[in-house]
Amino acid sequence: MTTAASGPNRAPTRKQREGFLANAALTLIVFFALLPIVTTILISFKREEDVTRKPPVIFPCDTATSGFDITACRWSTEGYERVILAQPSESAPFGFQIRGRMLTTYLPNTVLYASVTGLLVVLLASLSGYAFSRYQFRGKMLLMTGILAITGVPLLTNLLALYQMGITIRKSGIPIYDDRIFLMLTYTGFFLPLSVWIAKGFFDAIPRELEEAALIDGLSPLGSLFRITLPLAMPGMLSIFLLTFVNVWNEFIAGYLLVSKNELKPAMFGMYDFLGQNIINAQVIAAASIIIALPMVVVFLLARRSFFRAMVEGAIKG
Amino acid sequence: MEQTVPAPLRDDSSASTRTKRKRRRIDWLPFWLILPTVLVLLAIQVYPVFYTLVLSVQERKPSGWVYVGLRNFERLFNASAVRESVGHTLIFLVGYVVLTLTLGFIIALLLNRKSRLSGAYITLLFIPWILADIIAGAVFRLLVLPDYGLFSGILQQPGIFGPNGLSVLTAPAPKPWFGEFPFPPSPALIYLILASVWRALPFVTILLLAALQTVSNEVIESSRIDGANALQTIRHITIPLILPTMVVALFSLTLGGMNGVGMVFALTAGGPGNSTEVLSYLLYSIGWSALDFGRAAALALMIAVVNLLLIAGTMRVTRLQQRSE
Incomplete structure (x- = not known):
């Protein structure tokens, strides 16, 4: 055990400080562990024009005047559509047919x-x-x-x-x-x-x-x-x-x-x-x-x- | 879920006659229960080993399979591609195992503090493990696509990889320092290591965390009272106590790293040049690209021997561990 019990007004004990640091470190690790997955999700909802930009953008939300404008986001399901390749069809149950x-x-x-x-x-x-x-x-x-x-x-x-x-x-x-x-x-x-x-x-x-x-x-x-x-x-x-x-x-x-x-x-x-x-x-x-x-x-x-x-x-x- | 159901009252007399009658003749039931498993394993795991042995001393000629003795092995040892591939594999394994074990141990130590969030951290950290190596490779390839990948901007500085238009996955390996041994590795091999570490980390973390949880708090606390600081406690108390698990993790990482091939397929396909051609991928290219099955079988056997040594090592360690418990 480290130090005596801490009162409400005392500085955080070593144990508390260690806990805080550990949580901060773990949050950082989780961030890096999930970063590739999150970027993949973001990419999957971009349009071709935004995927092939130089330099690449993380969010496809920039306009001519501002770097990030939430109303201008160009999210798209083009990638999914090209995997699924749905085609309208009269005979299929939901009115379209999956061809991918x-x-x-x-x-x-x-x-x-x-x-x-x-x-x-x-x-x-x-x-x-x-x-x-x-x-x-x-x-x-x-x-x-x-x-x-x-x-x-x-x-x-x-x-x-x-x-x-x-x-x-x-x-x-x-x-x-x-x-x-x-x-x-x-x-x-x-x-x-x-x-x-x-x-x-x-x-x-x-x-x-x-x-x-x-x-x-x-x-x-x-x-x-x-x-x-x-x-x-x-x-x-x-x-x-x-x-x-x-x-x-x-x-x-x-x-x-x-x-x-x-x-x-x-x-x-x-x-x-x-x-x-x-x-x-x-x-x-x-x-x-x-x-x-x-x-x-x-x-x-x-x-x-x-x-x-x-x-x-x-x-x-x- | 362990449930306990109250056992019905026993009729002792009939129980004893039954067990006596059972003991008198051989009970064949266990053999019938095990038989299907044994048959499947013989067909899928044991027979192919002998088949590979037979293949390794033959060569496919237009006239059919011809016995060539040990020539396949000779040709393997003499091929510079094989020697280089051994070098790539060694570099890959050292980087992969050392990084995964170190990071896994640190993360396990952090998780072992049993904070309220531990469960959430474990769940989130574990997601990469559930992804296939092909998917993980694809994801990591997207990050560094030449020009368009999110990280290419940072990694594509001319200062790092030379002329423009090159990226992590296309920059050639630097000139080797020690003759044929491919060191320093190409950027692509380093990136392959990082991607593999990313996928293997959850498994090792969970393994080490399970071991850490068996270390009693009193041991740690008493060493702290005796004046050891956190690092000394880890070095002299924690690591020795979970050493067997670390060795098991080391062996299983080496085994997995040597035989995992999906990541190479999705990320680099052995390139640029042959700078990420590890032995597992070489086996594929000799066997299925060059269709030289005899030589591929010889290579498979050599990989299998190393595997067997690793398995024997793991079994020894686990047995020692069980004995010490």
């Missing part, structure tokens, strides 16, 4: 990949995490250590082989197979190991006595897993789902390389494609970035406790 590939193709693909992978990972990780948490068997330590070691294997070094495997399977002409299945399996295999460990940690926290009681009451071991333990583990499973969902959503290189047809590629490829096409059109790139990133930011803000739980659990293990 980001919204018609890439984003729906990403939603599909992220949800299917998330569900698969939750299912597999909860089954094996449960087994690791509740049973003792030979080879358990070895298997768990193996899975932990795999956690660190990056997608990148396996990608070459996966790419060749993809070509071989594609050529073999299995009915209903397409690259999407292979991509989702790859994502599942890639995000599963850490999730197994996270799931085990969550199951360890659920008292065994509940299951034993269910067994006594006549449920089968699988029945007690699905009816008693899994419902209690739901918050943990939700964390795993969200973490996997975001990871797949944000993944680029596998989605880019393992899928051969452009119409099956995910949103991050669409973003990469946009970067190549719009070298000067910063407002279009900014708008596309925001359209792709906003859903994840919203999910994160709504469920941040879930994320932190999975991350801390996973980081300690992995």
Whole structure:
């Protein structure tokens, strides 16, 4: 403890001063952390003439006479319009039709990949995490250590082989197979190991006595897993789902390389494609970035406790 | 959410007969539960490693794959592009890891004061982590677009990058000081480091903050009473106590930094020249631009060996940590 209690009229104590300084420093850090995001939002609402100005302006609100005039702001949604490419159409439900590939193709693909992978990972990780948490068997330590070691294997070094495997399977002409299945399996295999460990940690926290009681009451071991333990583990499973969902959503290189047809590629490829096409059109790139990133930011803000739980659990293990 | 449900009254006699009967024969249930996971991991994680091994000793000729022994590795070691790329990777990793750990530690110390605003700060600081590396790269590219980027005005002084029309992302690397080793790095590599630090900071901050919260206040306070100032306390008490977590963070940053490639794609694509061509991007260009899969496999294996060493290091540290708890 630092000094004696301070009266109302005394100078601030050292503790108070330190607190003030820490808050000032944190505010500054938050400012710098969010600066790139804020400027991107600003850019996304500018017109092309304002984006390509020399020297650049932060707010498109200057006039011939004044540097900043709030009534003269030239905000525009041009960037978003060029990503969405809505066209009037008689037959479409809202009177227009969306033609931008980001919204018609890439984003729906990403939603599909992220949800299917998330569900698969939750299912597999909860089954094996449960087994690791509740049973003792030979080879358990070895298997768990193996899975932990795999956690660190990056997608990148396996990608070459996966790419060749993809070509071989594609050529073999299995009915209903397409690259999407292979991509989702790859994502599942890639995000599963850490999730197994996270799931085990969550199951360890659920008292065994509940299951034993269910067994006594006549449920089968699988029945007690699905009816008693899994419902209690739901918050943990939700964390795993969200973490996997975001990871797949944000993944680029596998989605880019393992899928051969452009119409099956995910949103991050669409973003990469946009970067190549719009070298000067910063407002279009900014708008596309925001359209792709906003859903994840919203999910994160709504469920941040879930994320932190999975991350801390996973980081300690992995 | 941990809930406690009152357990129903136990019928002790039937419980004991059940567990006895269970113990007598092998329970196959856990194997069935684990089997799907193991199968997926074998197909997606283990088999490709062996596949890469096989690829690395072959070369694609018009007639098909031909066994070439260790020639792919030889060609890698002899290529100056590879040696330079190792240099870029080392510079990138040192800058990225040192900056992220230092800044992350400082921010975690500030957050550990448990002020009323901590939750809000953590939430806001965490937003960059949720962004994809492609998006982060795009965002940072917009900031320094030649002529039009918001920061280009400041960074585009002729005094900093030489002739007009150059910017952070287009200025060439200065003449190297030590023979082939690409030091000092190009402005683009430094900018790549800064962008990567920006994205990795939240993760490291949270990791270190979680570790800091396990350090008891009494230890800190007693050292302050003994006359140590804030810096001495941090250096002699706090850092040793959270050292294992720092090492874990160091390993995982190195691992992530070595294998992350999205930022390079979106920000620099290896350029200008090859000044930001780190190993992960080189792997992509050898494999998918030059279509030299044998040589790319050899490179992937070498990266994988370094990865394995890092993972083994992390596991050792975490085990030590668990033992000491």
